[in-house]
Amino acid sequence: MKITWNWLGEYVDLTGLTPEQVAEDLTSAGIPVEKMASMNLGVEGVVVGLIESVTPHPQADRLRVCHIDTGTTKLQIVTGATNVQAGQKVPVALVGAKLPEKHIELANFRGLPSEGMLCSASELGLDDKFLPKDQAEGIWIFPEDAPLGENVVEYLGLNDVVMELELTPNRSDCLSFRGVAYEVAALYSREVHMPDVDASGVATVSDKPLSVRIDTALCTGYSGQVVTHLELGPSPMWMQMRLLAVGMRPINNLVDITNYVMFEWGQPLHAFDYDAIDNREIAVRQAKDREVLRTLDSQDRELTSGVIVISDHKKGLGLAGVMGGECSEVTDNTTTVVIESAMFDPMTTRRTSRLLQLRSEAALRFEKGLDPDAVLPALHRASALMVQYAGGQLLGNPVITGKNLVSPVAKVQILVRVARVAEVLGYAMDIEELEGFCHQLGLPAVREEAGLRVSVPARRPDLLREEDMIEEFARLAGFDRIPSTNLKGALSHGGLSKTQKLRRMTRDYMRNQGFDEVWTYSFVDGEVHRKLNIADDHELAHPMRLLNPLSEDREALRTTMLVPLLEVAKYNASRQWESLFIFELGTVFLPTAPNGDKGMMAPVEKKVLAGVGYGSVAKEPLYAGRNYDFFDIKGLVEGLFERLGIKDKVSFERMAYPYLHAGRSAEMLVGGKPIGKLGQIRKEVARTFDLASEVYYFEVEMEALMEMVSSHLYVAELPRYPHVERDLAVVVNRTLPVANLFSTVKAAAGSLLESVTVFDVYTGEHVGDEEKSAALRLVFRAPDRTLTENEVQIAVDQVLSQLNSNYGAVLRK
Amino acid sequence: MREQLLALQEQALVDLAEAEGNALDAWRVKYLGKKGELSLALRSMSKLSAEERPVVGQVANAVRETLEAAFASKFAEWEAKQAAIQEEKETLDITLPGRTRSVGAEHPLQKIIRRIEDIFIGFGFTVEEGPEVEWDYYNFEALNLPKDHPARDMQDTFYLSEELLMRTHTSPVQARTLEKRRPEWPIRIIVPGRVYRRDDDDATHSHAFTQVEGLVVGKGVRMSDLKGILLTFAKELFGENQEIRLRPSFFPFTEPSAEMDIRCIYCGGDGCSTCKHTGWIEVLGCGMVHPRVLEMGGYDPEEVTGFAFGMGVERIAMLLYKIEDIRQFYQNDLRLLKQFASLPE
Structure with a gap:
């Protein structure tokens, strides 16, 4: 505003x-x-002048010589403008005048002296965006009644x-x-004086000039005044300038008056051509479904029953509160209008203006709700201005109908308890002070035993309950008066939940492993699964979609962290990052409903930890030598599991994913339930993101990890007897997972086995082409004695025999 | 005999001065070995008289001690020299870089959230969270924003269905917490999280951003308590001398409502381009929980009152770290992020 x-x-x-x-x-x-x-952006020394004559410049085709009367002096001014004619009144910048971007001096154009300059609106520093085109181009031509010789700063009211x-x-x-x-x-503490709205004009006609019927509850008040003998023309300059200043385009005296009164009273008005109304009868009704109305921007609008129309018994005349109809538009031939001042349902007006994408100053005010106390004064005020500035005569008395206008709306009464003011604000005000504030606000208030009873006029619809009044008091007193105090009451125990702590710990772990934390957007391209080699019928290919996305590449809710992370990798790879280690602990959104009715149910939101790494393991090129590989990323997650104390609960199993290398990917499982995956991104997928190197990825579901984390740590007793180590190199089929050997060893070795680890895997000339040798280290220990050679040997023999029967393993020669 | 021993000592010391490396070993064998000259000399003591023997014995022991000490010192000297030679050979260019793995950077928004969380945890707050895909009811209606309320214009919303939307603020967690905790109080929570508005991305707008919400409900909670806690918070986050002011504002879910400004942290209030020459910077919205919100959450506004506040994490990070474009938080340019590996609080 x-x-x-x-x-x-x-x-x-x-x-x-x-x-x-x-x-x-x-x-x-x-x-x-x-x-x-x-x-006034710096206009000084510019007056209203009359062009007495315009003659061509003898030496220059493109210049004209104007003879100007300023009332006190006659001037010769040379101009390049083409829209000047004798008899026009124009802004004349005298010699010595100042304009926002110019200083006017005596000039000479091709041998003829020029004693000043004729000005355009923009040269006077006005925003010509809202000026009619013929006024915005060339010299600004003033109306004929512009007072000769008057300073334009006064005339245009620029001292504002x-x-x-x-x-x-x-x-x-x-x-x-x-x-x-x-x-x-x-x-x-001052008084408000609104203009006198006595509209006793020349109301002459005896028969009723207009009848109005309200056929919908969505209109709560309608008043109209017929004004006749109107002469359409420009409105007075001061009115045009004020409308311009508040961002409204001056159009003609009738439209300008309705707009002026709207700004004055907050009540939007509309002027219909009276002669367009069939049978002098207006009906306010809901539109019929698919009813078509041509609005005054010449567009045919198809309506629904949710729209209020002003109509006669044949046709629609306008969309209530939003835009008039073309058939009832005020034109050059209009001499009689109906001024409409009405109240329409705010939500309906809002929906209509949104639906038709018609946002206007009037619609804005209807949407917010109107003051019934302003409807009739605004009507009277506009009528009076039309009489004053458009030669109008009132035809009959205003027509007034609708419950809000016929029976006054009951005023909201609010009881404010003095003690409650202090309870809410934290400092006390006495009743005299509160009464003073009510008086300043123009709100009648009476004392009661319980406090102050305030009557709220309709112009303040925001004041509904005690708290609203407390805010009024607080802001008039100044919020600076509110002291700073400490919360009273029992101390509370602050802190993070277990999950929140573990998330912090996880982020710390990832950073300590050299991974930079990123934050990516949650919205992705709905077809992005294709970039990941994911088939259209895969569950990840059906993300939830926004009804009103801003763009196609942000239309769906991500179902995996992979794409955003690869996009970050791509962004940085193109900025010469030859190695990159990033992670995000973010949310993915998994639809819960099958196709068709997804969107009706909230998705499952999962917090996922995901990371991408590629390039040299060593940070310094000096120590470069090895690139990040599968076992680095596996070690990364194993380290995390170890930190969380859940390493033994997680198993890794080979698993195929559309976007991961078939031989270098794994699923992580806990008790048979998948909790994440890791592996090398398929080369062709990496290439889609312009990534040339071997790129590794992992993701784990945080909640699944958190569930397993124990809250307690009990120290195990320290061993009292020495352990015995045995190294066994066994030859097995090359494709056999070493983990299978481990489980066989654990099952066969019995309770004396403390641990089994692998310390070498060999393939090459000393074993067969289809074979490999795995060197296992078995550690045996008994809690209550030193083991004998014999005991260990029995266990080792059992292990070897079981490995042999399970996998044909033999000791390497 | 005595003279003989002293002469031996003298000769030995002369030899020792010359000896290096293997020669040192040879010297030790020659003079101090079991078959060395001193032993030989001592063996001949048996020929001495009973009177002479202790005297010469004494001399002999003295000679042995002298030689052993001299040897030890000479040997240590030689060893030190050898070590020095060896270390000279093994000398590294200590200006070459150390072998490290990079220190990962904390995302600037995460860093700010952590700081804010820690400050409020110190005040006795817990941290609550809520879904990013939210029901219209919690995002709007339970916060005194019925359907078609004009204030919904303030926040253009991404919808998934008529009733499901991307939350436009963290405030729905207020409504959820009231519902979950009723009828218990006090409630003292903060809620960090991602929110969404249907704004085109530019230097100051982002369709996704981060808020931290706060909610306190209890007996006798006053607006002055809100001011007090926000002042302490501002001092913790922006510095001990930070001042704040509250200005009346409007949120449908608080009444009275206020904006909190901090004294401009760049010019100290003198006026600069950051504070648009006002000396103040707006950082959060706050107010007393609207009685309707308490009622809908199942609390009696006559029994308990509350306050709430909400701040934009990006805005605070931009102020504190002098980041000028909000999109940089989501662009994840490592040249920017890496700076947060070492940034102090």
């Missing part, structure tokens, strides 16, 4: 105040003034300041000068 200082001054006395001070005080009171600018208010949604009352005036009056 934009306001100007002088316009505001019509409704509240601003004597002794400066725009700067009011802007600051409004801001501290919760009506932030975002911008403030003088309307425009303020832009950043209103919060609850303060729609300040979408009018009336509302802002009440706010300023409250801040400085």
Whole structure:
């Protein structure tokens, strides 16, 4: 909402105040003034002049010589503008004048002296965005009644300041000068004076000029006034300039008056061509389904029953509160109009204006809800202005109908308890002070035993309950008066939950392993699975989709962390990062409903830890030698499991994924339930992301890990007897997983076996082509004695025999 | 005999001075060995008279001690010299880089969240979380934002269905927490999390960003307590001398509502481009929990009151780290992220 200082001054006395001070005080009171600018950007010495004659320049085809009368002196001015004619009134910058971007001096154009300059609107520093095209191009041609010789700063009212208010949604009352005036009056204990709205014009006709019927509950008040004998023309310059200043395009006197009154009272008005109304009957009704109405932007709009239309018994005349119809538009031939001042359902107006994408100042005010107390004054005010500035005569009395206008709305009554004010704010105000604030706000208040009973006028629909009044008191007193205190009551135990602690620990672990933490967006391309070699019927290929995405590449909720991480890798790889180790602990969204009705149920949100790594293991090139590989990434997650104390519970099994290398990928399982996967990204998938090297990936579900983590640690007793080690190199089939050997060893060796590890895997000339030799180290120990050679040998023999029978393993020669 | 021993000692010391390496070993064998000259000399003591024997014995022991000490010292000297030679040979260029694995960087937003969490944990708060895909009810209705409420315009929303949406703020966790905890109080929580608004991404807008929400509900909770806790928080986060101010504002779920400004951390309030020459920077919205929200959560606003606040983590990170484009947090340019491997708090 934009306001100007002088316009505001019509409704509240601003004597002794400066725009700067009011802007600051409004801001501290919760009506932030975002911008403030003088309307005069440096115009000085420009007057209204009359062009007496225009002649061609004898030496230059493109120049004209104008003879100007400024009322006190005659000037010769050479101009390049083409829109000047004798008899026009124009802004004349005299010699010595200042314009925002120019200083005017005596000039000479091709041998002819030029004693000043004729100005365009933009040369006077005006934003010509809202000016009619014929006024925005070339010299600004003033209306004929512009007073000769008057300083244009006076004439155009440029000695004014425009303020832009950043209103919060609850303060729609300040979408009018009336509302802002009440706010300023409250801040400085002044009175609000709205203009006299006595509209006793020349109401002559005896028969009823108009009847109105309301056929829908979505219209709660409708008033109309017929005005005749109108002469369409430009509105007075001061009105045009004020509308321009608040961002409204001046159109003609009738439209400008309805807009002016809307800014003044906050009540949108509409003017229909009276002659377009069939049978002088207006009906306010809900549209029929698929009813078509051509709006005054010449577009045919198909309507639904959720839209309110103003109509006669034959046709629609306009979309209530949103836009008029073309058939009832005020045109050059219009002499009689109906001024409409009405109340339509805010939500319906909002939906309609959104549906048709018609956002206007009027729709904005309808949406926020109107003040029934302003409907009739606004009607009367507009009628009076049409009489005054458009030659109009009132035809009959206004038609008034609708429950909000016929029977006054009951005022909201709020009981404010003095003690409650202190309870909420933390400091006390006495009842006299609260009464004073009510008086400043223009809210009648009476004392009762329990406190203060406040009657809220309809212009403040945001004041509904005690807390609303407490906020009013607090902001008038100034929030600076609120002290800083400490919470009372019992101490509470703060902290992180177990899961939150473990997540922190996990992030710390990953960073200590040299992985940088990234944060990626949750939205991805809905077809991104194709980049991952994932078939269309795979579950990951059916993410939940947004109904209203901003773009195709952010239309769906990610089901895997892989894509965002590969995109980060791609971004950085293209910036010459030859090795990269990144992780994210983020959320994936897995649809819970099958195709068709997904979206009806919330997805499962899983916190996933995922990482991508490629390139040299060593940070320094000096020590480079080995690139990150499968066992690095496996070791990374094993280290995490060890840190969480769950390493023994996780097993790794070979598993094929569409986007992972068939021979270098694994699924991680706990008790048969998958909790994650890891492996090398398929070369062709990596290439899709412009990644040339071997890229490794892992992901684990955090919740699945957290469930397994024990809250207790009990120290195991330290062994009292020495262990015995035995190394066995066994030859087996090359494809046999060493883990199978381990499980056989563990099963066969009996309770004396403490651990089995692998310390070498050999393939080559000393074993067969299809064979490998695995060197296992078995450690035996008994808790209660030193083992004998014999005991160990028996166990080893059992192991060898079982390995042989299970896998044909033989001791390597 | 005595003269003979002293002469031996003298000769031995002369020899020792010359000896190096293997020669040292040979010297030791020659003079101090079992068949060495000193032993030989001592063996001939048996020929001495009973009177002479202890005297000469004494001299002989003295000579042995002298020679042994001289040898030990000479040997140590030689060893040190050898070690020095060896170390000279093994000398490294200690200016070459050490063998490290990179220290991973903490994401700047994570760093800020951790700091904020730790501050409020110190105040006795716990950390709550909630889903990012949220029901209209919790995101709007339970927060006093009925359908078609004009204030819904403030937050353009991504929808998944009529009722399901991407949460536009962390505030739904307020409603969820009230529902979960009722009728118990006090409630003292903060809620970090990702939120979504249907804004085109540019330097100051992001369709996804991060908030930290706070909620306190209890007996006699006042707006002055809100101010007190926010002041302490601001001092912890921005520095001991930080000042704050509250300005009236509007949120449907708080009444009274306020914006909290901090004194500009760049100019100290003198006015600069960051604070748009006002001396203050807006960092969070807050207020007293609206009685409707308490009622819908199952609490009696006459019995308990509360306050709530919410802040944008990106905004705070941008201020603290002088990051000028919000998109940088999600671009994950390692040249930027790596700086957070070592950044102090």
